[in-house]
Amino acid sequence: MRWVVFVPFFVVMVAATVFGYMLSNNEQEGSAPSTRIGQPLPAFALEDLVDPELQRVNEDMLGEPFLLNVWGSWCPSCRIEHPVLNGLAADGVRIIGLNYRDTRDGGIEWLEERGDPYVFNVFDPIGEFGFDLGVVGAPETYFVDAEGIVRHRHVGILNERHWENTLRDVWESL
């Protein structure tokens, strides 16, 4: 029965191992759990950012895989991310923008100044669609397949390192 003395020790060791493993798994930078993964994008009907006459709905996005990039001209991190998006678009990645809690003028000016990597932009000034999507802040990027099912969510700036390490594979698997 002497071994009983070591039981607490083993329990603690096992717990530390499990938690340590979970923590290190969690630290995969940028990837965040989302309730929308494996689910279709929430339904929306919003104006186009550039053309207020144009109504954008889910069907406009579908047909081919795309990145849904959440941004706003008020968002300092988006400034850093924007050149990366320009690069990806030049490489043929289909990016659709969700202009989040922004003003129309601010958004349009941003695109004129910094280049426009987006196929089109959905204008969501009060963050309605963003809310249904579970957006916490900009920038965020959702990887969506041709049927409109969300496959991956990247929170924060998407940089070249992220793309080369994991996100390119995610994109190519869509």
Added chain:
Amino acid sequence: MRYWAILLALGLLSTQAPAQTIGEGTGLLIQEDQSLVEPLREFSSAELEERFYRLNWQLRCMQCDNQAIGDSNAPVSAQMRDRVARLLEQGYSDREVVDYMIERYGEGVTYRPRLGGHTIWIWIVGFALTAFLIAVIVGIRNRHGGADDMTTATLSAEEQARLQALRDQNRGETS
């Protein structure tokens, strides 16, 4: 001692200085931008209002992690408060409001996780560990009880005779 006093004084100075400027800054900001002040909410009934404030403390701000939405200035929290108020007015129950938020932001959005899924393990592991420890303690006690029995165990006739012989021998040696 004096060294600590100096450090403490420096610490106080350095924390006070920015606090003052922030105070002045916000004063100015509020004057310039009234939108920083959230308007008082109107509810159709006092009951709804009470439920609204209760839910405000039960839902987590997803941007700031350790604040309830009722305690947070983050835009996401403001939006969640708006949505909670709207859903309550539409006749949602508290549970339905929480489920609505979980659907969007995940289980982490509520400070009172639902029982089920992976949260059931929190309970199972707790009770299982307690049961296990009780079993171990009971096991140890029984072992000790058994040892006591051993000391009072009766000896066979042969052993009695041998014991007697040893005692006699011992007595003979010492006397």
